[in-house]
Amino acid sequence: MERILSRREASEAVQDHGWRYVLGTLQTSVPVRTLAQAICVAADAVTVCGDDADRHLRVDVRPHLAVFTLQSSEHAAVTDRDAELARLISATAGKSGFLPDPGLGAGAPRSVQLLEIAIDALDIAGIRPFWKAVLGYADEAGGGGPEDPLVDPVGQGPAFWFQQMDQARPQRNRIHVDISVPHDEAARRIEAALAAGGRLVSATRAPAFWVLADPEGNEACVTTWQGRDPQDVS
Structure with a gap:
């Protein structure tokens, strides 16, 4: 088993x-x-x-x-x-003479990664069916509850998940991108984003994720597997 x-x-x-x-x-x-x-x-x-x-x-x-x-x-x-x-x-x-490389090969602009789209919602159960229908997405294996992400059934698009809000925040973007990278890639990715004009909004949950924003305040999170379980904090 x-x-x-x-x-x-x-x-x-x-x-x-x-x-x-x-x-x-x-x-x-x-x-x-x-x-x-x-x-x-x-x-x-x-x-x-x-x-x-x-x-x-x-x-x-x-x-x-x-x-x-x-x-x-x-x-x-x-x-x-x-x-x-x-x-x-x-x-x-x-x-066969080929070497697996999570950096996508010498000189590649980035490592392997996965993207998720996060939508802030007051009523997740109320909006999740809309996104499932309009995207043509499906429930993740073993999922289907309000807290579970929606996934592309043919594996081409990023997953969508829903973040619970306590109150409306009209001055903040309600949809953001999560860029999940290897744990040893996060620092380089964050440095590049800051050098490109971004700013660090929060690192309180690092190394699980860092919240970054572009010059107009639109947010994105760089995430890793670390720091999500007590024994994984490094």
Whole structure:
């Protein structure tokens, strides 16, 4: 039986194999030179995952890289089987001369990441059905309650989640972007945002997340897995 891993367990299980734990998934990329190579690397990964490929593995294939994501579709979380598959994929890619790299390859502008759109709401149960319908989204596996995110059923768009408000805040944007990055990427991303004219609104919940704002006050959060459980505070 698969065991769901804690955030720290998931991160430590794969970080030496070129993967990172990001927003409930394991992610890496394999830089390549051609689309044909990317397809071959993806095919090798599917083969080594065997019957578990359909339940755990997602691949985004591009002419310059293949991005791999592992998560148990049954649990909507990372399990010990996902960690095992990550190590197998890395070993198989390495034998073919390709190295998994969560930085998306030398000189890449960013690391692997996942995006979420957060909507502040007074009545989450009242607005969630609208967003589910207008986006054509679905409930996350095992979800469906007001606090659960909505996800793209074909895996192309970012997840939407709803943040409970106690009172209306008309002078503050009600929708913001969460950029979930590897824990060792957050500092560089924040420094870049500040250098580009942003400001730090709050770091009280760091390293779980930092709240940043653009020069007009529109907010975005840079988030990591750290600091979300007592034992994960570093």
